[in-house]
Every structure is written in C-alpha cells, then in structure tokens.
Amino acid sequence: MARARSRKADPAGKSVRVDGAAPSRGRYVGTGNGPAWQPIDIGHPSYVALIEPDTAFWALVPREDLAELALGGRLVKAYRQKAAQFAREIHELRFGLKPSAVYFNPTERCNLNCSYCYIPEKMRRRGEHMSRDKLLEALAILKRYFQATLPKKTLPQIIFHGAEPLLNRDAVFAGVEQYAGDFHFGIQTNATLLDDAAIAFLRGHQVSVGISLDASTAAVADRTRRNWEGQGVYRQVVDAMERLKGYPGWSVISTVSSENLRQLSQLVDFLHEHEVPTCLMNILRCTLPRSRSVKPDDARAAKYFLGALDHAYALYRKTGRKLIVGNFANILLAIVAPAARRLMCDISPCGGGRCFFALAPGGEMFPCSEFIGLDSFRGGNLFSDDISAVLQSEPFQRVTGRTIERIEPCRHCAIRHFCGAPCPAEAHEMNGAMQKTGAFCEFYEEQVRYAFRLIADDKVDAYLWDGWDQGMQQTFAW
Amino acid sequence: MKNAAKKTVIAYRKKCQAKGTGLSHYILMDRKAK
Numbered sequence: 029m030a031r032a033r034s035r036k037a038d039p040a041g042k043s044v045r046v047d048g049a050a051p052s053r054g055r056y057v058g059t060g061n062g063p064a065w066q067p068i069d070i071g072h073p074s075y076v077a078l079i080e081p082d083t084a085f086w087a088l089v090p091r092e093d094l095a096e097l098a099l100g101g102r103l104v105k106a107y108r109q110k111a112a113q114f115a116r117e118i119h120e121l122r123f124g125l126k127p128s129a130v131y132f133n134p135t136e137r138c139n140l141n142c143s144y145c146y147i148p149e150k151m152r153r154r155g156e157h158m159s160r161d162k163l164l165e166a167l168a169i170l171k172r173y174f175q176a177t178l179p180k181k182t183l184p185q186i187i188f189h190g191a192e193p194l195l196n197r198d199a200v201f202a203g204v205e206q207y208a209g210d211f212h213f214g215i216q217t218n219a220t221l222l223d224d225a226a227i228a229f230l231r232g233h234q235v236s237v238g239i240s241l242d243a244s245t246a247a248v249a250d251r252t253r254r255n256w257e258g259q260g261v262y263r264q265v266v267d268a269m270e271r272l273k274g275y276p277g278w279s280v281i282s283t284v285s286s287e288n289l290r291q292l293s294q295l296v297d298f299l300h301e302h303e304v305p306t307c308l309m310n311i312l313r314c315t316l317p318r319s320r321s322v323k324p325d326d327a328r329a330a331k332y333f334l335g336a337l338d339h340a341y342a343l344y345r346k347t348g349r350k351l352i353v354g355n356f357a358n359i360l361l362a363i364v365a366p367a368a369r370r371l372m373c374d375i376s377p378c379g380g381g382r383c384f385f386a387l388a389p390g391g392e393m394f395p396c397s398e399f400i401g402l403d404s405f406r407g408g409n410l411f412s413d414d415i416s417a418v419l420q421s422e423p424f425q426r427v428t429g430r431t432i433e434r435i436e437p438c439r440h441c442a443i444r445h446f447c448g449a450p451c452p453a454e455a456h457e458m459n460g461a462m463q464k465t466g467a468f469c470e471f472y473e474e475q476v477r478y479a480f481r482l483i484a485d486d487k488v489d490a491y492l493w494d495g496w497d498q499g500m501q502q503t504f505a506w
Numbered sequence: 507m508k509n510a511a512k513k514t515v516i517a518y519r520k521k522c523q524a525k526g527t528g529l530s531h532y533i534l535m536d537r538k539a540k
Contacts (some may be wrong), residue, residue: 087517
C-alpha cells in the first residue's frame with residue numbers, strides 16, 4: 029500500500045516530513061494530510077487563486093470551476109505528485125541558506141537628517157568612523173570566514189551602507205581596491221558626495237551604486253531628505269543620476285511615505301526618463317518612532333503604489349523599455365519562482381542573521397541594519413568574536429527564529445510565504461513583540477493580489493528583467 | 507453571437523539555485539533591463 033507523505037510545519041516553524049500521519053493518507057482535500065487549499069479572491073473578473081500555503085503552491089482557476097477543481101480531479105492529483113518537492117524547496121529557502129552578504133556600515137555619521145531614518149540621530153550627528161586599518165582588517169576576517177563557508181565559485185557581497193558611507197570614503201575605497209576579486213561590492217549612498225572622481229572609481233571597480241531619491245520634484249523630495257540645516261538635496265541627487273546614466277550597475281531607492289505617495293507615478297516617469305535600470309520603491313520602515321509620523325495608511329499606500337506599477341507597465345508598452353521596480357519584482361518572483369527572489373525581507377524567517385548580517389563601525393554585529401540602533405540585538409563583535417558563534421547568539425536567534433507560524437494572523441494566511449510578515453525590527457519596536465505583524469500587512473496583501481492579476485493576464489515578463497527565467501527549471505506546468 | 511473562449515487553469519512554477527541575499531535597502535542586479 030502506498031504511504032502518504034507530506035511536509036508540514038511543526039510548532040517551532042520547522043518543516044518536517046509527515047509519513048502517513050492520517051489514515052486517509054492525504055486522500056481528501058482539506059482534511060487529514062490532504063492539500064489545505066485556500067481560495068482567495070484576487071480581484072480578477074475571471075480567475076480566483078487556489079493556494080496551498082505551506083508549499084507556496086498556487087493555481088489560478090476560472091471562477092465558475094473553483095469548487096470542482098479545488099475538491100479533486102487532475103489539479104489535485106498533479107499537485108500531490110509535486111507536494112513533497114515543493115515543501116523541500118520552501119524549507120531549504122527558509123532554513124537552509126548560509127550568509128553570503130554583509131551590510132557594512134563604515135561610519136555612524138550622516139550628512140543628512142531624513143525623517144524616516146532608522147539610525148538614531150545621536151549616532152548620525154556625532155558617531156564614529158571605522159578607521160582604514162580596521163576596515164581592512166574587517167574585510168580580511170570576512171574573506172576568511174566566507175572562504176570557509178561558501179562554495180568556491182560564490183563571491184560574497186559587501187554592501188557599504190549607512191548612515192552615509194562616503195563620509196568615510198578613503199577607507200571604503202581602500203577596501204574596494206585591496207579586496208577586488210574577493211567580494212562583489214556595492215554602496216548605498218545619499219549621492220551628495222558622489223563627485224566625478226568617486227563615480228569614476230566606483231564604475232572602474234564595478235561597484236554597484238544605489239542612490240536615494242523620493243520624488244521627481246524638489247518640492248516633494250526635499251520634504252523627507254534634508255541636511256542638518258534643513259536644506260533639501262534633490263538637485264545634488266539628480267546631478268549624480270545624470271552622471272551615472274549608462275552605467276548598468278546603478279539603481280535608485282525611493283522610500284514610500286505619506287509625503288511622496290501621491291507622486292509615485294510621476295516618479296516612475298522621472299526614473300524611466302533618466303534611464304534608471306532598476307529602482308526600489310520601499311515602503312518606509314516604522315522601526316523608530318520618528319518615522320511613524322510619515323507612515324501612510326495601508327490602503328492608500330497600496331492604491332498609489334499599484335498605480336505606479338500600472339504606470340511603469342504603460343511606459344514599457346509605449347517605449348519598449350522597462351523600469352524594473354525591484355521590490356515588487358521580488359514578490360512576483362516569490363510566486364512564480366520562489367527560490368529566485370533576491371531580497372530576503374519578504375520571507376519568513378527574513379534574511380536577517382541567516383542570509384546576511386550588518387556590521388557597525390565598531391565591529392558590532394547585528395542581524396540587519398534595521399537593528400543597528402537597538403542594542404539588545406547586538407550579537408557580538410567581528411574583531412573579538414567568532415562569526416559562527418555570533419550567528420547562533422540569542423539576539424540573532426530572536427530574528428532567525430521569528431517564523432510565520434508563530435505570528436497571528438499570518439500563520440493562517442494563504443500568502444504567508446509570499447509576504448513573510450516583514451519586518452521583525454518594526455514588529456518588535458512598533459507593535460511590541462517579534463511575534464507581531466509588521467507595519468504594513470494590508471499593503472502586502474494588495475501587492476500579492478495584484479501580482480496574481482498580472483499572472484492571470486499574462487503580463488509577468490513586463491515586470492521582470494529580460495531573461496529572468498534563463499537557466500531555471502520548470503517544476504510545474506499546467 | 508460567439509461564445510467566449512473557455513478559460514483554463516493557469517499554474518506554473520520555476521526553480522533555480524537560491525541566491526537571495528538582499529534586504530530592502532539595496533539590490534545587486536546582475537542583469538540589465540532593456
């Protein structure tokens with residue numbers, strides 16, 4: 029007799045194999061070990077989604093055929109044949125990855141005082157730089173660690189992050205020069221210090237450059253991104269964009285807040301016109317109280333954000349050139365090719381402390397940059413502690429152990445593996461506990477519904493970079 | 507009057523080696539959009 033096999037999440041959130049746990053051997057939909065389909069209305073005139081949340085399996089089915097398809101027949105049979113494979117894939121993604129990136133803060137200082145920054149003001153005003161020697165020592169330690177833990181052909185990533193990393197430019201550039209070939213380097217900068225020499229250096233060393241801009245006009249962009257004297261920096265950022273044009277390794281990050289929400293479609297026009305290859309339109313994080321003053325309402329955020337995505341699609345149809353909105357592309361990928369996602373915020377546990385960690389200028393290690401202002405999440409020090417031990421420290425485990433199965437209402441939610449309930453830092457600081465949702469539950473629900481509508485309308489390719497599925501294996505096709 | 511084309515199920519999934527490393531502040535794109 030065939031034995032029923034499936035994978036389920038145990039109470040600790042670990043996926044475990046269940047062999048023949050119920051006498052019905054997975055025969056019935058919705059009971060025993062059978063597929064636990066959840067139908068969701070995606071707001072499409074013809075289709076609804078059927079989702080098996082634990083394995084992140086989905087099918088879009090004609091509304092009129094929902095009952096018949098959900099309760100049995102060929103679809104259920106086809107799913108059963110792949111269920112264990114899909115469960116393993118999701119389990120590996122959630123629990124099997126090793127760190128391969130470091131968000132490296134070479135300074136605590138910043139020349140800006142943006143309204144939503146998650147780094148405490150005291151640090152940004154009077155914090156410390158990491159010295160050149162210490163920065164080089166840190167890279168040497170990280171090189172040794174990754175050589176021992178990653179496959180030989182995998183280059184780890186070092187992202188210089190902030191605060192404003194170019195305030196410590198000499199040390200950063202010395203590190204890039206000395207360790208070229210050992211890491212993929214990137215830098216996230218507010219662009220105010222990106223002079224011609226800096227751009228030439230970064231381009232010459234193939235350093236990916238992310239710059240920050242929140243709107244297409246100074247009047248809006250300068251509401252949130254200003255220097256300590258209260259002056260906006262829009263013009264400097266646009267100048268840098270002009271000089272970065274043509275470089276494939278740059279992107280723009282926009283933080284979506286109540287201040288720029290209604291101008292997101294204009295921002296899409298602006299970024300497209302400036303030939304920005306990729307942008308992120310990240311909803312702001314509400315980790316620190318100050319940022320909550322510009323927190324938009326979920327439904328309004330979704331309305332304008334999805335409107336901006338519609339606009340990017342219309343521009344693509346008109347011009348043949350895409351503007352990839354990376355954070356949304358990531359959610360779309362989470363649905364159509366779960367292991368292909370690049371950002372690790374929208375998965376549970378998030379990537380903090382397990383796919384990457386953050387390094388503060390004194391060598392302090394945190395699960396993610398978002399925790400740098402929260403001392404209780406410091407897991408150790410790169411210069412004095414063993415990295416592997418830090419990854420297993422209690423502060424790191426609080427983040428890596430935050431699984432969706434422990435969060436209400438996420439543990440019942442059909443889209444729990446497409447959203448991941450970001451972010452633990454804001455759940456902890458804003459909502460009072462790691463086992464709470466983040467700040468923007470409904471916003472993610474709407475993005476997932478929108479993504480399913482794109483799939484129904486065969487528009488996926490327009491929202492992802494060309495060749496996005498090259499080298500991928502098709503594991504299910506109806 | 508013509509009958510509307512019958513809608514069929516849409517379901518697919520692709521797989522690759524997981525490389526996800528990023529957080530929402532930054533993305534290293536190694537492929538160019540047109």
